[in-house]
Amino acid sequence: MASNLKLFREEEVHNDWCPGCGDFGILSAIQMALADLAIPPHRVTMFSGIGCSGKTPHYIRTYGVHTLHGRVVPFATGAKLSNPELEIIAVGGDGDGYGIGAGHFLGAGRRNTDMAYIVYNNGVYGLTKGQASPTLKGGLKTKSLPQENINEGINPLAVALSAGYTWIGRAYAFDAKHLKEMIKMAVQHKGAALLDVLQPCPTYNNIHSKDWFAGEDLGTNNPRIYKLEATGYNGVVDNHQDDSEIAAKKGAAFIKMQEWGDKIPIGVFYQENRITFEEKLRKRLPSYAAAPLSKAVLNQGTKPTADVQPLLEQLRVL
Ligand SMILES: Cc1ncc(C[n+]2csc(CCOP(=O)(O)OP(=O)(O)O)c2C)c(N)n1
Ligand code: SF4
Numbered sequence: 001m002a003s004n005l006k007l008f009r010e011e012e013v014h015n016d017w018c019p020g021c022g023d024f025g026i027l028s029a030i031q032m033a034l035a036d037l038a039i040p041p042h043r044v045t046m047f048s049g050i051g052c053s054g055k056t057p058h059y060i061r062t063y064g065v066h067t068l069h070g071r072v073v074p075f076a077t078g079a080k081l082s083n084p085e086l087e088i089i090a091v092g093g094d095g096d097g098y099g100i101g102a103g104h105f106l107g108a109g110r111r112n113t114d115m116a117y118i119v120y121n122n123g124v125y126g127l128t129k130g131q132a133s134p135t136l137k138g139g140l141k142t143k144s145l146p147q148e149n150i151n152e153g154i155n156p157l158a159v160a161l162s163a164g165y166t167w168i169g170r171a172y173a174f175d176a177k178h179l180k181e182m183i184k185m186a187v188q189h190k191g192a193a194l195l196d197v198l199q200p201c202p203t204y205n206n207i208h209s210k211d212w213f214a215g216e217d218l219g220t221n222n223p224r225i226y227k228l229e230a231t232g233y234n235g236v237v238d239n240h241q242d243d244s245e246i247a248a249k250k251g252a253a254f255i256k257m258q259e260w261g262d263k264i265p266i267g268v269f270y271q272e273n274r275i276t277f278e279e280k281l282r283k284r285l286p287s288y289a290a291a292p293l294s295k296a297v298l299n300q301g302t303k304p305t306a307d308v309q310p311l312l313e314q315l316r317v318l
Contacts, residue, residue, distance in 0.1 A: 004035035010061045022173030022199035029176045033183035044087045047076040049096035051127045053120035056091045070101030073108045083294035084278045088115040095125040098134040109163030111277040116186035116193045122201035130204025143206045157257040160194040167193035168270045228267030237272040
């Protein structure tokens with residue numbers, strides 16, 4: 001696998017994340033996951049929003065699009081619908097996904113488009129110097145805030161559950177081995193997968209630090225982070241026709257998602273199989289079923305549907 005891993009390493013771009021940033025663990029876990037899955041780099045497209053986390057596609061040798069703030073999901077959705085053969089990975093910060101992009105975050109769950117959405121959850125807006133993000137609990141004061149957070153924090157896993165995501169997991173940036181396995185599961189899941197990754201930002205979030213996640217302040221030698229799978233918890237729906245099983249599993253997942261404090265679970269909270277948006281479109285639109293957009297334009301030898309020549313003429317530098 002070592003040679004495969006090299007395929008995904010972008011060596012020529014300077015990485016400017018701060019020393020000790022959790023983003024490094026997420027980056028290497030994504031590269032390791034893709035290498036393990038043996039997906040050729042040209043079959044993967046990564047999309048990101050704006051933020052420190054948004055730079056991830058620059059550092060991975062796949063196709064990549066660094067989009068607008070909060071707009072990662074629409075770009076990723078469009079690409080998947082245009083070419084369903086692509087493996088789509090969307091990444092971004094908690095401000096990007098759960099703040100400015102919140103409407104799109106919900107939409108992806110409702111549609112159940114096949115994509116893996118990895119959100120780097122550090123409780124702050126890292127790139128713009130540490131303002132409170134939507135996941136920072138109310139009343140907390142990180143070092144870059146002048147006063148305690150005036151807003152309450154949201155629980156992104158619980159939001160994802162009610163939005164309809166069919167795979168919901170949480171991982172930790174400094175447990176790269178577990179994170180890699182979680183990314184593999186999210187990528188392999190057919191449908192909308194949300195992976196929330198707890199990502200220490202040592203520059204701006206001095207509360208949720210690596211030491212805090214390790215439980216060093218508790219004096220018990222027990223890390224806060226623990227793995228759901230080690231406890232016998234099972235959030236996977238077995239019978240997808242059974243509404244009562246779905247309701248029961250969702251209820252149990254919702255309760256588990258409330259746990260935060262001295263103990264913080266990571267792992268798969270919920271998983272079900274449900275028809276994806278692409279499959280629904282295929283049933284509804286015969287032309288789409290015959291050829292999604294990428295194939296329709298490229299493979300039929302016909303004139304492209306959009307003529308970009310007038311636009312190019314307008315932009316021509318004389
Ligand atoms: C429309 C728009 N509004 C605001 C900004 C400024 N801005 C850039 S990054 C960012 C927040 C990034 O925070 P987060 O998504 O949590 O990512 P992190 O940097 O923590 O990885 C903001 C507000 C912008 N680029 N575009
Ligand atoms: S500001 Fe925070 S999130 Fe951004 S690179 Fe530095 S440590 Fe990482």
